[in-house]
Amino acid sequence: MDLSYILNELGEERQNYYNAVAPPILQTSNFASNTVADMRYMLQHEPEVHLYTRGNNPTVTILEKKLAALEGAEHAIAFGSGMAAVTAAVLSQVKAGDHIVCVKKPYTWTNALMQRFLPRFGVEVSMIDGTDPENYREVARPNTRLLYLESPNSYTFELQDIAAVVSIAKQNGYSTIIDNSHASPIYQNPLQFGVDLVVHSCTKYIGGHSDVMGGVICGNRETINKIFEREYMTLGAVMSPHDAWLLIRGLRTLPVRMERVAASTRKVVAYLEQHPKVEKVFFPFSPSNPQYELAKRQMRNNSGQFTITLKTDSMERVEAFCNSLQHFLMAASWGGHESLIFPIAASYTDSKLKPSLPFTMVRFYIGLEDPDYLIKDLEQALEQV
CATH class of the missing domain: 3.90.1150.10 (Aspartate Aminotransferase, domain 1)
Known part of the structure; x- marks a missing residue:
């Protein structure tokens, strides 16, 4: 898909909003139904329809379509912050009794999630030097479920060999998540290497103007829909329509x-x-x-x-x-x-x-x-x- 098309046209059905060049900010919390049958359908198909902005909003949907396309993903889901996206992505892959292998020195609050929050709920985490992919294999346990990457990672910018880590994961049935905020989807696309879920802090390059917070998870449609139905709707860390509009503006440049x-x-x-x-x-x-x-x-x-x-x-x-x-x-x-x-x-x-x-x-x-x-x-x- 052409980059110019993604940034300037994808998801923007201008004929639906008076042919406005910039998409509207649909600043509404609710969407009405005309009949009980309509309401029943909306309740049963909320991942695909607009019922309640805590679930879906048309302005946010435009942003999600663009971000998914930029990462080469089937689907994406936007959050109110990058850390909300990281947390939901990780929680979607583990349960009490599971084990995560995470790269050392990740983003500060990712580190807090791994070392302080998750252990409270029975999830074990091992932090490793990710410059050698074999370190992921060496600390894995029978209950390992997730390998977490951040490449390059924060402050000293060590890289992980994404393809090599993914190979280890696929050999053993682990899931993989990577924070791709540093490179942006313009300069790195981890899904091409086989990563399962890509997260971004949209607050950074995607916004680009230091005036908006946001996060996104990109991946296959089945996994993203499961996150929507569970972590996203339960935890409620949603993106506002105005913030989505600001991020769409940031994507243009x-x-x-x-x-x-x-x-x-x-x-x-x-x-x-x-x-x-x-x-x-x-x-x-x-x-x-x-x-x-x-x-x-x-x-x-x-x-x-x-x-x-x-x-x-x-x-x-x-x-x-x-x-x-x-x-x-x-x-x-x-x-x-x-x-x-x-x-x-x-x-x-x-x-x-x-x-x-x-x-x-x-x-x-x-x-x-x-x-x-x-x-x-x-x-x-x-x-x-």
Whole structure:
């Protein structure tokens, strides 16, 4: 299916809403029936009809069709946040007594789900170094049901060999889920490697403007319909019609934004890799990355995130560097038009419990600004190190 068709036409039955170029925001909670027979049919076929916006809404449906097509999936279901999508996807595959193998250092709240929430309900989780796919096999147990991937994963951006992990899963009857937020559906499509379910934080690249939250699960129609009937309708983490409309707007420019972000990021990374005050740059598409060939095989291009380690042992100098940046906002999320940093030092407190990552690390996201403009800002801030 042509990318331009997906982004600009798929799901948009303009003749049904006065030939409006932009789809309407159907801001309604309820949809009426004319007869008891109509109501009976709607109740029996809710995954396919519009009965109640907590289930289906026409604006949200347009978004779901586009996201499914972008991932090459049969179907998709949208949620109010990326974490809601992750949680529903995982819960759909396990029950009490089951075991999950999950990549180490996933997104913070995915980590909390795996290590704090699921064990309360009798689900065991093993966290492994995903750079070697055999680690998934080695820690598997007779009660293993799910292998969870996040490639590249958060902060240090290690990749998993998706095809190899899927092969292990299929040999043993495990399900697979991957968080594909980092690469976006423009630059990586894990379903092509045989993954069962793909999740995204739509808050990031799909939205693209730092003004909307959302998540999505993409997969085969049977599995998505089961999630709709169980986790989605029960937990109620639904997406609002207005948020879906904002995400549709974000999709219009997704390929153009990703192309700009990719090119700018490579230029900024090249500058930082040669800077004497930078100890290391964590970036999947760096030729010095030991997983560079895997990155090129699985992803069509780089996206906008990388992490640096500053060459200092002083917390004060790390903070001075971060505080001196004038054109990078300090914020937790990413994927919008603005460039950001997230300093690991901010996670350090006076308590004895320290984060697993060193305070000298700073995660970057490159937005849509001119890369030379950003490099000039980095140059003056690195004088503080």
